[in-house]
Amino acid sequence: MVALVETRQLNFNYPDEAKKALDNISFSVDKGEFILIAGASGSGKTTLLKHLKKELSPIGKRSGERFYKGQPFSTLTPIQSAKEVGMVFQNPDNQIVMDTVMGELAFALENCGCAPDVINKRIAEMVSFLGFQHLMEESIHTLSAGQKQMINLASVLILQPELVLLDEPTAQLDPVATRDFLTLLKRVQEELGMTIIISEHRLDDVLPLATRLVFMESGEIRYEDTPKQGILQLAKATTSKLFIPQIPRFFIELGKGECYFTVNDGQKKLPHFKSLQSEEIALNVPKAQEAGFVAKKITFQYEAHGRYILRDLSLSLPTKGSLALVGKNGSGKSTLLLILAGLLKPRRGKVSLDKQAILKFDLTKRYQKIGYLSQNPSYHFAKDSVLEELFERGDQLGLRDAKKAAEDMLEKLGIEHLALRNPFDCSGGEQQLVALGITLLSNPQILLLDEPTKGLDPVRKATLGNYLTDLTKQGVLILTATHDLEFAARYFKETAMLFDGRIISKAPTKEFFSDNFFYTTSINRLVRHSLPNALIWEDVWPYVEN
Numbered sequence: 001m002v003a004l005v006e007t008r009q010l011n012f013n014y015p016d017e018a019k020k021a022l023d024n025i026s027f028s029v030d031k032g033e034f035i036l037i038a039g040a041s042g043s044g045k046t047t048l049l050k051h052l053k054k055e056l057s058p059i060g061k062r063s064g065e066r067f068y069k070g071q072p073f074s075t076l077t078p079i080q081s082a083k084e085v086g087m088v089f090q091n092p093d094n095q096i097v098m099d100t101v102m103g104e105l106a107f108a109l110e111n112c113g114c115a116p117d118v119i120n121k122r123i124a125e126m127v128s129f130l131g132f133q134h135l136m137e138e139s140i141h142t143l144s145a146g147q148k149q150m151i152n153l154a155s156v157l158i159l160q161p162e163l164v165l166l167d168e169p170t171a172q173l174d175p176v177a178t179r180d181f182l183t184l185l186k187r188v189q190e191e192l193g194m195t196i197i198i199s200e201h202r203l204d205d206v207l208p209l210a211t212r213l214v215f216m217e218s219g220e221i222r223y224e225d226t227p228k229q230g231i232l233q234l235a236k237a238t239t240s241k242l243f244i245p246q247i248p249r250f251f252i253e254l255g256k257g258e259c260y261f262t263v264n265d266g267q268k269k270l271p272h273f274k275s276l277q278s279e280e281i282a283l284n285v286p287k288a289q290e291a292g293f294v295a296k297k298i299t300f301q302y303e304a305h306g307r308y309i310l311r312d313l314s315l316s317l318p319t320k321g322s323l324a325l326v327g328k329n330g331s332g333k334s335t336l337l338l339i340l341a342g343l344l345k346p347r348r349g350k351v352s353l354d355k356q357a358i359l360k361f362d363l364t365k366r367y368q369k370i371g372y373l374s375q376n377p378s379y380h381f382a383k384d385s386v387l388e389e390l391f392e393r394g395d396q397l398g399l400r401d402a403k404k405a406a407e408d409m410l411e412k413l414g415i416e417h418l419a420l421r422n423p424f425d426c427s428g429g430e431q432q433l434v435a436l437g438i439t440l441l442s443n444p445q446i447l448l449l450d451e452p453t454k455g456l457d458p459v460r461k462a463t464l465g466n467y468l469t470d471l472t473k474q475g476v477l478i479l480t481a482t483h484d485l486e487f488a489a490r491y492f493k494e495t496a497m498l499f500d501g502r503i504i505s506k507a508p509t510k511e512f513f514s515d516n517f518f519y520t521t522s523i524n525r526l527v528r529h530s531l532p533n534a535l536i537w538e539d540v541w542p543y544v545e546n
Contacts, residue, residue: 052163090171102123247526
């Protein structure tokens with residue numbers, strides 16, 4: 001049987017890049033498969049996906065062959081390519097072209113020349129299948145990131161493609177929205193017979209759905225096997241171990257050659273645990289410190305008569321420590337960070353640092369004291385190279401040797417190899433680190449990070465987490481909005497949840513997660529009945545009986 005997609009000895013170099021982005025890639029995908037592609041940032045995942053969508057093939061030096069149903073990709077007509085091969089991007093906003101949900105769903109069909117009655121029928125059928133009738137008249141720009149991503153998937157599926165490509169589609173989704181999105185993908189594969197190829201860094205929820213795991217490294221396919229065998233292969237190398245999700249990682253560390261992906265399967269195979277002593281159950285509550293960074297009764301809405309994003313929100317923090325903000329898409333996390341940074345003015349309430357309102361600070365002083373990293377790192381870029389970006393920022397800050405400061409920052413973040421690359425040519429995770437470096441050059445007293453791990457592979461995520469931990473030890477206050485619950489559990493002292501424009505819960509991280517049912521880590525769900533305060537696999541290890 002002819003493969004649906006096949007590449008033979010595919011090689012690719014981006015312009016002016018000596019190193020290959022794809023190195024001798026040969027693999028095939030049969031109809032109906034669910035392929036998961038994993039690997040470090042810059043390993044070639046996105047480049048490979050773009051090579052499977054004719055219109056998105058990057059510019060550069062290419063050799064080798066690509067086939068779709070046995071015919072070269074170059075021979076696909078525009079209509080055939082548009083209808084049969086769909087793609088969903090990491091950032092939902094990069095794909096949306098119309099103002100309303102109805103317009104977005106109709107756009108692709110109209111461009112393919114479908115008759116009005118066909119368009120209406122397809123839309124009705126798709127909306128009924130996906131269940132978002134209540135959104136049809138909504139403005140796209142009022143939707144949460146999770147809703148936008150669902151609309152993007154619907155606008156691809158409405159053309160009834162045979163192959164759907166997805167490039168880290170859950171990177172900006174909260175944990176609940178992520179599971180909803182991936183469950184929908186599995187339904188599409190099983191009930192409609194579509195073929196799915198998805199690249200992801202966070203493998204916890206997608207591994208149980210995949211039929212095959214492809215692991216890439218430096219532009220090559222290193223491993224290609226069933227998810228279970230692929231994970232056991234990753235366990236053989238120290239660096240690649242970091243890519244293994246928490247539940248299978250725990251079972252692999254037991255040394256019995258087995259791994260399980262879900263809480264349900266894992267709980268059936270748990271080892272015996274040592275009995276907890278009463279003092280071990282008690283949580284270490286940090287000593288109260290005087291509040292130095294205070295948000296008092298913050299109320300905000302983007303439009304005069306629009307809905308309230310934040311309502312009467314108050315938050316008091318010391319001037320050193322770390323707090324992770326979690327909550328569903330649209331709960332107000334990003335808006336709160338913008339207000340805390342002084343980049344948005346609240347309708348009511350005020351933010352003060354050391355008892356002085358931050359909006360009364362001189363702009364230069366405020367930007368030196370409070371560092372802010374946007375969820376969209378490209379907002380920080382204006383130069384032709386990464387080194388120029390950091391040098392320019394250092395020069396603006398009046399640093400004595402701006403060039404050395406820029407080079408040192410690149411080395412600290414492990415991205416010195418990107419120095420001469422245009423920041424817009426970097427991968428999503430690399431852009432995130434470049435923007436963070438720009439933010440850190442001022443040595444801020446307070447660091448506000450909006451989804452700092454978005455697009456980061458597990459190795460770079462661990463590097464970032466350790467670096468942030470060092471900053472807190474040096475007396476920096478770090479607040480981050482994140483959907484990455486494992487990252488929050490491992491590196492942050494306190495965690496808070498936003499809901500309906502208010503902070504409804506704030507506690508030391510172990511206490512916060514151990515009291516939650518949905519918003520907690522996979523390890524906590526696995527062992528909470530025996531070890532209620534365990535959040536990561538290392539927390540469990542001391543209690544395993546030999």
